[in-house]
Amino acid sequence: VAPMMDWTDRHCRFFLRLLSKHALLYTEMVSTGALLHGDTRRLLEFNAAEQPLALQLGGSDANELAACSKLGEAAGYAEINLNVGCPSDRVQHHRMGACLMAEPAVVGDCIKAMQDAVAIPVTVKCRTGIDDLDSLEYLSAFIEKVVASSACSTFIIHARIALLQGLSPKENREIPPLNYPRVYTIKEQYPELEIVVNGGIRTLADCTAHLQQCDGVMMGREAYHNPWLLHEVDSSLFADTKKAVSRLDIMEQFYTYVEAQLQQGVCLHHMTRHVLGLFQGQNGGKRFRRHL
Secondary structure: OOOOOOOOOHHHHHHHHHHOOOOOEEEEEEEHHHHHHOOHHHHHOOOHHHOOEEEEEEOOOHHHHHHHHHHHHHHOOOEEEEEEOOOOHHHHHOOOHHHHHHOHHHHHHHHHHHHHHOOOOEEEEEEEEEOOEOOHHHHHHHHHHHHHHHOOOEEEEEEEEEOOOOOOHHHHOOOOOOOHHHHHHHHHHOOOOEEEEEOOOOOHHHHHHHOOOOOEEEOOHHHHHOHHHHHHHHHHHOOOOOOOOOHHHHHHHHHHHHHHHHHOOOOOHHHHHHHOOOOOOOOOHHHHHHHO
C-alpha cells in the first residue's frame, strides 16, 4: 500500500493490517528536516502489528538521509524508501521528491549513504520521467546511474511522468497518461532488479495481470477508499488461506484499538476517518459514513 500524505498514518496502517497481514505498508513521507529537528519519537511511532512496514523519507542531503535511515532502523522499520516521485511545489522547494529525477547522481549518492548506514533494504520510489525528461531512454539512464552509484536493487515506479510546473499533486496523479509498458520494459532490460509498478491500479485482477510483468504491485488511493479489497490479498497473492472474516469482524477488531487509543487521548476522528470506505458499495454504506 503506497505512502500517501495525510492518509497512511499509524491509525490507518493498523486498520489496513487487519485486512491483510502480508501486504507491505508504507508511512507517509517524512522529511529529513522534520525527523532530525522535530518530534522524532512521534514521527517514527508505530504499532508492532503494522509490520511489515517501510519508512519513506524525503530529502536530498546524503548525510541527513543516512542519519534518518539509522533512526528508522533503530525504531524497527523493515525498509527505508527514498521519495523521488512527489511533485508538490513545497516538496520541490526543499529539493525533494520528483525534481530529483533530474539528478540521478545525487539520488545514487543518497542511496549509497543510506545503505552504508543501515542493514535493512533501501529502495527508491520514482516516476517514469519528469517534464521533458520523458522517455524510456532517460528512465533507463536514471536507473543505471543510481544502480552504478549505490547497487540499489528495488525501484517502485509510478507509471506516469510528473509535470512539475502547472499541475497540482492531484492533477499529477490523474492527467499524465499511465505508461505501464515503459515500466514493463525496464523489468525486461534489468531482470536482476526488483521492479514494482504503481499508479491507477484498482483491482486484484489488475494486480495479478501486472505481476506477470513485474515483481510487485503498489496500490494507493483505491486501497484507501475501498479498503475491503485488501481482505483478499493474502489468499489471492500470497497463497495464505485463512478463516473468512466479515466487515463487521474487522470493525470489532478495530474498535478494541480505538478504545485503547481514546484512553491515551487520541481524537476519535483521527481514527474513524480511515474506515469511511469499509462498507463502500454495500447497502447502508452511505449511512455508515454519515454516522461516523
